[in-house]
Amino acid sequence: MAENIRVLIEEEKVDKRIEELGKKISEEYAGKEVHLICILKGSIFFTCELAKRITVPVTIDFMSCSSYGAGTRSSGVVKLVKDLDEPLEGKNVIVIEDIIDSGRTLSYLLEILSARKPASLKLCTLLDKPDRRVMPVHVDYTGFEIPDEFVVGYGLDYDQRYRNLPYIGVLSFAE
């Protein structure tokens, strides 16, 4: 089956929104340091672009968990694949995600992370699909709310491809 991609959010629009989020975070954390947690692999592009636009001191750590196998559907079971290198105690932590869909990944991760006693813990996502939620998640910073469609680009993959697209696209299949 041939794969088609339709542009949903153009590169310029994504860049502009990330700039706005960077400004908002910089204002809200004025006089503090923020510790960004990049959830691999999808949020790597967003984390880099956002971090460049934050003007308060920034540190970054990485974590990886899996719930999506090959294809477009979640297995529903979240597993921690790579833990953080650094402790969180006393830090102003912002978890950076590319997308929140069912909410399973983030509700699992936020529970683990809040037990490590950060000074504060917030969540920032580039994309949110609220219609798909099965687990409640409080999101502090959202780039875009999108409809229930499978998206790729800006870090998001289909079978590990398309992460490098500089825009957000909707993937569909044709005979």
Ligand SMILES: O=P(O)(O)OC[C@H]1O[C@H](OP(=O)(O)OP(=O)(O)O)[C@H](O)[C@@H]1O
């Ligand atoms: O809200 P949920 O339904 O839990 O879905 C969101 C999760 O799915 C994606 O990760 P994925 O498992 O595709 O891994 P990847 O980032 O390595 O591509 C995304 O980065 C989130 O972590």
Ligand SMILES: Nc1nc2[nH]cnc2c(=O)[nH]1
């Ligand atoms: N690539 C991709 N990964 C996801 N994980 C949860 N939802 C999505 C989506 O729409 N696209």
